[in-house]
Amino acid sequence: MMIEYEEYLAATSVAEATQALANGNVTVVAGGTDLMVQTAASGRGVGTTLLNVRRIADLRGVTVDGGRVTIGALTTITDMLTDGVVADTAPVLAETADRFASNQIRNMATVGGNICNASPAGDMIIPLMVLDADVELSSWVDGAVATRTVALNEFFTGPGKSVKTANELLTSVSFNRPAEGFVGQFGKTGPRPALEISMVSVGVGGVASNGSLTNARVVYGAVAPTPIRASKTEAALEGTSLDDASIQSVLDVADSEVNPISDVRASDWYRRHLVRVMTQEVLESVANV
Numbered sequence: 001m002m003i004e005y006e007e008y009l010a011a012t013s014v015a016e017a018t019q020a021l022a023n024g025n026v027t028v029v030a031g032g033t034d035l036m037v038q039t040a041a042s043g044r045g046v047g048t049t050l051l052n053v054r055r056i057a058d059l060r061g062v063t064v065d066g067g068r069v070t071i072g073a074l075t076t077i078t079d080m081l082t083d084g085v086v087a088d089t090a091p092v093l094a095e096t097a098d099r100f101a102s103n104q105i106r107n108m109a110t111v112g113g114n115i116c117n118a119s120p121a122g123d124m125i126i127p128l129m130v131l132d133a134d135v136e137l138s139s140w141v142d143g144a145v146a147t148r149t150v151a152l153n154e155f156f157t158g159p160g161k162s163v164k165t166a167n168e169l170l171t172s173v174s175f176n177r178p179a180e181g182f183v184g185q186f187g188k189t190g191p192r193p194a195l196e197i198s199m200v201s202v203g204v205g206g207v208a209s210n211g212s213l214t215n216a217r218v219v220y221g222a223v224a225p226t227p228i229r230a231s232k233t234e235a236a237l238e239g240t241s242l243d244d245a246s247i248q249s250v251l252d253v254a255d256s257e258v259n260p261i262s263d264v265r266a267s268d269w270y271r272r273h274l275v276r277v278m279t280q281e282v283l284e285s286v287a288n289v
């Protein structure tokens, strides 16, 4: 399907972008790595105006202010691999970026685009949910930029769907600097190590001490219509000594909590199998920290 936009805008500030969005019928493009494929395939996300937000310099980069780490929406996956604040505060984000696509895609793909695309298999979403991240959404209200904050865990409503309204721009994602002793792990499975949409992905985090995790977080991708926090699995994991027997009980809980489908990438049965194998792998590695 050939798409023809009637207008192209390249905003250089959040005010300019949100004013354009307020006019309606606008499609935002950041890196374009999802949008261009989807537009060509199905016409998804098409409005009469194509709004390029890539030139809003303020929205790229990672900062830490007090105990809060903020990642601008236009920060690329390559930035996540090389940024010093990420390496210092949440290396699990860099590890995830290292499993993401190829260098060419990483140079264009943004963290904000990964979140807004709202795929159940979006990789960066998983460790960000482990970190209890919030997103900031900006819009133009009464002649000024207004913002609201939504927990990433409550952002997604279905495949490709979120609570973000058509007039909102995702401007940043932020989280509290993880506590001393925090460990985060990300695992994903596809036929190739990177350059692959996840068949199943898992993120685990918590403060590790004496072979157990406290304040445990378990997040799965591609096993439900949205990325999910597995709260029963987290409860089973909390403070539990990570020996073979207790890991097996945690895996039983995880199995009861996921609800994968069969599609072109994998059957539901295989995805369930992967949930067990990958969760076990991640927990064993946490146990050895």
Ligand SMILES: Cc1cc2nc3c(=O)[nH]c(=O)nc-3n(C[C@H](O)[C@H](O)[C@H](O)COP(=O)(O)OP(=O)(O)OC[C@H]3O[C@@H](n4cnc5c(N)ncnc54)[C@H](O)[C@@H]3O)c2cc1C
Pocket (backbone or CB within 6 Å): 027, 028, 029, 030, 031, 032, 033, 034, 035, 036, 037, 045, 053, 073, 074, 099, 100, 101, 102, 105, 108, 109, 110, 111, 112, 113, 114, 115, 116, 117, 121, 122, 123, 124, 168, 169, 170, 171, 194, 195, 196, 197, 198
């Ligand atoms: C070959 C290939 C390999 C890939 N591999 C992976 C992979 O390993 N892991 C993975 O998770 N993904 C992968 N992807 C998917 C894609 O690269 C990522 O989802 C990427 O992060 C999207 O970011 P983007 O900036 O390119 O988004 P875009 O394509 O520009 O936008 C995606 C969607 O979000 C909206 N949007 C973007 N930014 C904003 C914003 N700031 N505010 C409001 N709306 C916004 C757009 O309107 C669009 O609907 C791959 C894609 C390709 C083509």
